[in-house]
Amino acid sequence: MNIDLMDGLMQIKDDMGKGLSDQEVLDNIVSLVVAGYTSTAMASTWALYFLAKNPNVLEKLREENMGICKNKKGNFITSEDVSQLKYTKKKTIRMANIAGITFRLVIKEAEHKGYKIPKDWKVIVWNRYLHTNPENFNDPMCFNPDRWNEPASPGTYQAFGGGSRICAGNMLARLQIALLLHHLSVGYKWELVNPDAEIIYLPHPMPLDGVEVKFSQI
Secondary structure (H helix, E strand, O other): OOOOHHHHHHHOEOOOOOEOOHHHHHHHHHHHHHHHHHHHHHHHHHHHHHHHHOHHHHHHHHHHHHHHHHOOOOOOOOHHHHHOOOOOOOOOOOOOOOOOEEEEEOOOOEEEOOEEEOOOOEEEEEHHHHHOOOOOOOOOOOOOHHHHHOOOOOOOOOEOEOHHHOOOOHHHHHHHHHHHHHHHHHHEEEEEOOOOOOEEOOOOOEEOOOOOEEEEEO
């Protein structure tokens, strides 16, 4: 008998024999759809957007991936090949900020810019501010993958959260984007139809035209 995700969530029980409520099952399904599909799709979209706007970065990406193609047989790349794509895997979503905010629980009283934050408060971390703050990143509005040659200061990069609550699928998302960029960069070139399209920010940041792109085969 095959059991799908819905069946599994409906049948799962904790150590006390208690199962999930209908609302908890629905919440888990929605979380998986949003985190497992929407976030990766948006990250891929922004990668294409920034690469189209920065042809010098795209050229470096293409050179790295063409180098992989010369040393393999067939159309598929292996996990070993992906591990060699150092430039391709440098982060593209710092500026996109797909997860606009994250929530944190204050475990001990703290002070931030003159304000006291009591213990047990729930605070909102505004990722867009965090990732574009010049105190954290030099020339923050510049799309420059080479900035990741050095690791970010602790706590300044929260695209996937951090600590025990880090996104469980962050490595899968990175792999999916790397594979997409590999096949696109070695086989196609692209340009934005509306490079000056207005950016909207709710519910997620996205150019107003949805990033309309014109592809042509190399």
